[in-house]
Amino acid sequence: MSDHTAETGKSVFTLFNLVAGIIVVMGLILTFLRFTGGLSTVTNLSDYNPWGIWIGFDLLTGVALAAGGYVTSAAVYIFGMKKYHSAVRPAVLTGFLGYALVVLALNYDVGRPWRLPYPFIMQQGTTSLLFEVAACVALYLSVLFLEYSPAALEWLGLKRARNLAIKLTMALTFFGVILSTLHQSSLGALYLIAPSKLHPLWYSTYLPVYFFVSSIIAGISMVLFESTLSHRYFKDKMSRTYLDEHNPVTLGFGKAASYVLAGYFIIKIIGISVDNNWHLLGTGYGVWFLVELLGFVALPCFLYAVGVREKNLLLIRCTAVWTVLGVVLNRLNVSLIAFNYHLPSTERYVPHWMEVGITLFIVTLGVLAFRFIVTRMPIFYEHPDYEDAH
């Protein structure tokens, strides 16, 4: 086999491809071990800690970071902010891949993954939050697939199907916002069942609100983060329009993120106040809570504001990365770090390296799928046949 692609003349053996290839091979081996040996072979999960990093990171963080799809679609199609239109397709693609990988990760995590469709076909358990999450994630993945499909259909040259999909845009956007509001908050509501396990500083009856509001922050920041990376690695795939709108999108999204972070900071403070948890701030967990609240909520809120005020695009982009890390930290705090806080250290959950390996494998699959799609389909540019379609 030649080590050069016929089309571009670039070497296949780039550093990125080699690292990604090694991770994929490792992931396939770990996948074999997981599905032949069971959960105990590759995880440190136990009866105390039935939900580990695959739920805390792959699912909770994955769903939050995939929120850019509904946030951007709502801004453009519902609130009429057409100047951000060029951000819709990359955001929807990121959201679609994010949710697809969440569902993939769920197959690793549940004991009997072939029973995942059971909520829909066996018994509905409609009083269960997990039923609502399952229904919303399944429906929203379908919605994101349909929202993304015009790009694929344009690439395939299927004009009639593409035009039909475009006609559904408004309905899909409304449906997407409704479904996202439901399941983003429900993921937080899942932890309402464990008031004695989750540390009081993170446990609050407002958890569903916190998860929903922080998902908006995560979605906006992820769009900024993704556009920064795309700008660096796929600039040759971007149209003039996309490049021209890049800076206004960064400023507009930075301002939105700053406002939402300010609101999120206030409701977090109110959460401490209504439960009268002020005295816990002086403990070890309290300091950790303040690191999250001040370092990953208040600080990015201020940095976004300064970035927008000074029109400092680099500061906004760096803040987006910091904010994404903050959302990851928040979800890990709720699901792992502050969960089972009262247990002795010997009983606490620390992920097995193979769990981390599978998580890395799934993230790598997402990056590879993103690269495959944006290098072939009209994501960063208008397809020549539809340039006047908007």
Added chain:
Amino acid sequence: MGDVFLTLQDFMTFTKGVTYLIMVAALCGIGLFWRFLNARDDD
């Protein structure tokens, strides 16, 4: 803040009182923050 509350009424009165004060401060703070964020837009 490690007050001892003998009744739920005491607890609610105290926490709601503090929360209302925070909300008033937050409303003022949001206004100032809005001005800070948009101050350069008029230039």
